[in-house]
Amino acid sequence: xxxxxxxxxxxxxxxxxxxxRSRVIVGLGTCGIAAGGDKVMAAIQHEAASKNxxxxxxxxxCIGICFRExxxxxxxxGFAGVIYGDMTPDKVPYLLxxxxxxxxxxEEWAVxxxxxxxxxxxxxxxxxxxxxxxxxxxxxxTSRLGRTNPESLTDYVATDGYKALEKALSMQQLxxxxxxxxxxxxxxxxxxxxxxxxxxxVYQAVGAKKYxxxxxxxxxxGAFMDRSVLEGDPHSVLEGMAICGYAVxxxxxxxxxxxxxxxxxxxxxTAIAQAEKYGLLGNNILDTGFNFKIKIxxxxxxxxxxxxxxxxxxxxxxxxxPRVRPPFPANQGLWGKPTNLNNVETYVNVPFxxxxxxxxxxxxxxxxxKGSKVFCLTGKINNTGLAEVPMGISLRDIIYSVGGxxxxxxRFKAVQIGGPSGGCIREEDLDLPVDYDSLxxxxxxxxxxxxxxxxxxxxxxxxxxxxxxxxxTESCGKCTPCREGTKRMLEILNRLCSGAGRMEDLDTxxxxxxxxxxxxxCGLGQTCPNxxxxxxxxxxDEYLAHIxxxxxxxxxxxxxxVYQIDPDKCKGCSKCAKxxxxxxxxxxxxxxxxIDVDKCIKCGACLPGCQFEAIYNDAAPHRNNCRPATRRxx
Amino acid sequence: MTVTEITLTINDITVTVPQGATVLEAAHQAxxxxxxxxxxxxLTKFGACRMCVVEIAGIRNLPASCVTVATEGxxxxxxxxxxxxxxxxxxxxxxxxxxxxxxxxxxxGDCRLQDYAYLYGVKxxxxxxxxxxxxxxxxxxxxxxxxxxxxxxxxxxxxxxxxQGNSIVEFTNRGFxxxxxPAMDVSLAASDCVFCGNCVAVxxxxxxxxxxxxxxxxxxxxxxxxxxxxxxxxxxxxxxNVKDNKVVGVTSCDGDVNxxxxxxxxxxxxxxxxxxxxxxTPLIKKNGIFVKATWDEAIGLVAQKLGQVKAxxxxxxxxxxxxARCTNEENYLLQKFTRAVLGTNSIDHCARL
Numbered sequence: 001x002x003x004x005x006x007x008x009x010x011x012x013x014x015x016x017x018x019x020x021r022s023r024v025i026v027g028l029g030t031c032g033i034a035a036g037g038d039k040v041m042a043a044i045q046h047e048a049a050s051k052n053x054x055x056x057x058x059x060x061x062c063i064g065i066c067f068r069e070x071x072x073x074x075x076x077x078g079f080a081g082v083i084y085g086d087m088t089p090d091k092v093p094y095l096l097x098x099x100x101x102x103x104x105x106x107e108e109w110a111v112x113x114x115x116x117x118x119x120x121x122x123x124x125x126x127x128x129x130x131x132x133x134x135x136x137x138x139x140x141x142t143s144r145l146g147r148t149n150p151e152s153l154t155d156y157v158a159t160d161g162y163k164a165l166e167k168a169l170s171m172q173q174l175x176x177x178x179x180x181x182x183x184x185x186x187x188x189x190x191x192x193x194x195x196x197x198x199x200x201x202v203y204q205a206v207g208a209k210k211y212x213x214x215x216x217x218x219x220x221x222g223a224f225m226d227r228s229v230l231e232g233d234p235h236s237v238l239e240g241m242a243i244c245g246y247a248v249x250x251x252x253x254x255x256x257x258x259x260x261x262x263x264x265x266x267x268x269x270t271a272i273a274q275a276e277k278y279g280l281l282g283n284n285i286l287d288t289g290f291n292f293k294i295k296i297x298x299x300x301x302x303x304x305x306x307x308x309x310x311x312x313x314x315x316x317x318x319x320x321x322p323r324v325r326p327p328f329p330a331n332q333g334l335w336g337k338p339t340n341l342n343n344v345e346t347y348v349n350v351p352f353x354x355x356x357x358x359x360x361x362x363x364x365x366x367x368x369x370k371g372s373k374v375f376c377l378t379g380k381i382n383n384t385g386l387a388e389v390p391m392g393i394s395l396r397d398i399i400y401s402v403g404g405x406x407x408x409x410x411r412f413k414a415v416q417i418g419g420p421s422g423g424c425i426r427e428e429d430l431d432l433p434v435d436y437d438s439l440x441x442x443x444x445x446x447x448x449x450x451x452x453x454x455x456x457x458x459x460x461x462x463x464x465x466x467x468x469x470x471x472x473t474e475s476c477g478k479c480t481p482c483r484e485g486t487k488r489m490l491e492i493l494n495r496l497c498s499g500a501g502r503m504e505d506l507d508t509x510x511x512x513x514x515x516x517x518x519x520x521x522c523g524l525g526q527t528c529p530n531x532x533x534x535x536x537x538x539x540x541d542e543y544l545a546h547i548x549x550x551x552x553x554x555x556x557x558x559x560x561x562v563y564q565i566d567p568d569k570c571k572g573c574s575k576c577a578k579x580x581x582x583x584x585x586x587x588x589x590x591x592x593x594x595i596d597v598d599k600c601i602k603c604g605a606c607l608p609g610c611q612f613e614a615i616y617n618d619a620a621p622h623r624n625n626c627r628p629a630t631r632r633x634x
Numbered sequence: 635m636t637v638t639e640i641t642l643t644i645n646d647i648t649v650t651v652p653q654g655a656t657v658l659e660a661a662h663q664a665x666x667x668x669x670x671x672x673x674x675x676x677l678t679k680f681g682a683c684r685m686c687v688v689e690i691a692g693i694r695n696l697p698a699s700c701v702t703v704a705t706e707g708x709x710x711x712x713x714x715x716x717x718x719x720x721x722x723x724x725x726x727x728x729x730x731x732x733x734x735x736x737x738x739x740x741x742x743g744d745c746r747l748q749d750y751a752y753l754y755g756v757k758x759x760x761x762x763x764x765x766x767x768x769x770x771x772x773x774x775x776x777x778x779x780x781x782x783x784x785x786x787x788x789x790x791x792x793x794x795x796x797x798q799g800n801s802i803v804e805f806t807n808r809g810f811x812x813x814x815x816p817a818m819d820v821s822l823a824a825s826d827c828v829f830c831g832n833c834v835a836v837x838x839x840x841x842x843x844x845x846x847x848x849x850x851x852x853x854x855x856x857x858x859x860x861x862x863x864x865x866x867x868x869x870x871x872x873x874x875n876v877k878d879n880k881v882v883g884v885t886s887c888d889g890d891v892n893x894x895x896x897x898x899x900x901x902x903x904x905x906x907x908x909x910x911x912x913x914x915t916p917l918i919k920k921n922g923i924f925v926k927a928t929w930d931e932a933i934g935l936v937a938q939k940l941g942q943v944k945a946x947x948x949x950x951x952x953x954x955x956x957x958a959r960c961t962n963e964e965n966y967l968l969q970k971f972t973r974a975v976l977g978t979n980s981i982d983h984c985a986r987l
Contacts, residue, residue: 485723
């Protein structure tokens with residue numbers, strides 16, 4: 001076992017050596033690249049070469065502050081690293097000159113500073129722990145995100161990587177399972193099944209061949225936790241899986257990752273190749289005689305493959321359709337063999353628990369939900385991004401402290417948690433602790449961790465419609481209630497949003513929701529009515545407004561809007577009439593204009609052109625502050 | 635080995651079944667009716683139509699009885715209000731996307747959707763909205779395939795894969811657009827389909843129908859006569875469908891040899907029975923022209939000619955080839971005749987088609 005300590009020592013030396021040089025690190029997760037991080041990287045390389053700067057240029061993954069991407073970190077030897085946000089290529093020359101050559105950080109572009117070890121802090125730059133986004137966060141699963149190079153085995157090993165595997169390989173299989181049980185870790189994919197118990201089932205299952213499968217088919221709208229972790233810390237997933245493989249007696253693992261995550265797949269492939277090269281995966285791992293190989297299976301784009309039986313069917317090469325459980329995968333999984341299936345985040349928790357012990361893990365969280373959970377904040381929230389918080393934190397803390405509150409000072413309306421399977425939580429319930437059981441009791445669910453925040457301009461009927469159109473398209477079509485029921489529910493919601501709703505539609509929606517929930521074959525079908533049922537329960541008045549008054553209180557359903565011109569405010573400038581593509585606006589010079597509601601196509605093109613704020617739609621909550629409707633929230 | 639038994643109650647009826655039996659099987663044993671579409675005892679369990687849902691004390695939601703294994707002390711309610719609501723809704727959902735042309739549908743009278751709609755008093759029109767509008771597939775001589783009538787129970791998929799071993803059809807697309815098709819959504823004629831028609835035999839609705847039979851007779855007009863297929867030596871059983879003393883088609887029965895499986899000839903090759911070209915009397919060639927004859931004339935002529943050959947050239951100048959289409963008894967008699975009467979061992983049999 002001298003093998004790892006040798007490698008660890010070598011990697012640590014190399015890792016520490018990096019801090020003795022001036023470094024510029026660009027955030028190149030998918031979010032960073034999408035925001036232009038690769039262009040910033042090119043600009044930095046060009047600038048450094050043309051000015052003949054002796055600096056290390058490196059990249060990392062998303063640190064979580066997606067709302068400030070692209071991000072660049074600059075660290076000088078002996079000084080804290082400064083993270084700059086909203087970088088563009090044209091800011092690069094000034095930034096490098098000021099921070100590297102003149103050794104003056106550009107304070108107005110800096111987001112925060114991170115001190116590694118005893119490095120000196122700058123005076124006027126917020127420390128990471130004081131930065132509101134991170135003040136209530138814990139960083140375990142996400143600890144390496146934005147801090148290490150995800151394609152470097154050196155960085156991973158130097159930050160205690162594969163130490164847990166080494167430790168686990170010296171333990172008894174049952175002791176590992178017991179440790180996971182004691183930690184209280186529950187499945188992070190949404191179901192919340194106790195992980196240690198599941199491992200115990202696979203360990204006990206009879207069979208010489210067993211598999212370990214990682215579910216990385218993250219498909220919920222607004223969810224990108226798994227992607228961020230895979231892109232930012234791929235080795236930790238491999239390590240967690242290998243520990244699981246040893247504990248349950250498996251020698252082969254599969255990572256089912258959606259093909260829409262090409263960067264994650266690439267970094268996983270790199271990580272697997274590195275781990276195999278250094279004997280951390282493959283045959284005779286760390287000279288212990290334990291063999292474990294990991295293969296990647298790229299999904300073909302079906303959301304339902306996130307359901308475990310459909311996922312396994314897909315790996316087998318068949319159409320990804322769920323099958324009835326039992327038998328559970330722990331007994332009959334991949335190719336009929338006992339299979340342990342966990343989510344990315346669940347596996348990543350494992351090395352930390354093995355390294356630091358279950359007592360450390362149980363110190364975080366609530367009685368029934370231990371540890372931390374990674375959430376993705378999206379929607380009408382100021383700080384969109386990735387946040388890891390301790391279980392038991394309130395939703396209010398997540399939205400207002402971490403998330404920085406609602407965009408544009410609007411009023412909070414609801415937060416959708418748990419994706420298409422989850423439900424909406426109201427202002428009244430925002431102080432609920434985030435744990436599996438409280439959220440389920442409130443009609444939502446933990447889900448995989450997508451939090452879609454909605455404000456007063458969000459129509460809850462429209463939200464239900466959005467999620468239903470998603471689940472209808474993604475239903476595999478196997479069972480009748482999900483295939484046909486979602487279609488009819490979606491048609492009814494479309495009818496409500498177009499002003500053709502009838503009172504009996506509400507009863508029909510509730511009946512269909514109940515039957516689909518009660519009778520559908522898999523989790524997708526059984527939970528897909530939740531967005532409808534929870535919005536009818538909490539926002540019935542909005543449904544009634546759509547049906548009885550043909551009015552959308554949030555002003556989001558364009559078919560229900562009536563655009564009008566206030567004759568007292570209109571100066572007769574004719575700009576609106578010129579903007580109208582339907583010829584619905586008429587009037588004379590210097591006289592108030594008029595919108596013919598029969599001709600109006602409700603596109604909203606007239607609104608932004610009116611500098612006198614004379615045009616309004618009478619469904620909007622604030623007449624003088626109305627804006628064109630947005631179709632969806634996420 | 636002793637079979638462990640378990641006891642459960644269904645609708646307050648206590649029933650004991652072997653361990654591993656499903657709730658549906660236990661219900662049948664207890665005499666409790668549970669409707670099914672996708673379940674077929676000959677095929678793997680699928681659990682898709684959700685018509686057979688039941689309420690089980692202590693189990694969340696309404697599980698499908700066809701795939702739920704009965705356990706000791708289980709308390710099952712097969713007709714509770716929640717179950718009734720679920721079944722009615724499933725039927726309404728199916729009918730909302732099903733052509734309501736029972737007046738002219740060849741499957742009328744032998745259609746589970748029709749039967750259950752009647753049983754549960756489900757009327758049409760609960761849901762308005764989109765219906766499928768697939769073109770009728772009528773480009774082969776054997777099977778009419780109307781995907782508008784398909785309820786996606788997947789029986790044909792399993793029959794093709796598990797009985798015939800061909801896997802021609804599979805589920806494609808998702809959600810409301812899910813459809814059962816051959817690869818690349820071509821017609822059966824353009825696929826590798828061998829037209830055994832075993833998919834037709836398992837289809838619970840009118841999506842797959844025998845082309846000639848369903849145009850010749852309503853389901854209640856035919857008398858079913860169980861017989862053995864004459865085509866080969868396998869000995870498959872099937873029902874001849876007889877209307878006005880004429881065979882109008884073949885449908886599967888539960889045969890000892892074949893279950894419901896048949897091949898293309900057995901299921902669809904009955905056209906010769908009433909074909910005008912079919913020989914109904916022996917023919918004797920006289921002056922180069924075949925002329926109708928009586929059986930006495932014909933057999934007399936054969937006997938005379940065989941006798942002549944035997945007398946002139948000896949018994950071994952004769953050889954007899956028998957047919958697999960004959961029954962065992964006929965083949966036995968023929969070899970007896972060959973050896974004992976003709977006096978030769980030169981008899982063979984085309985054990986192949």
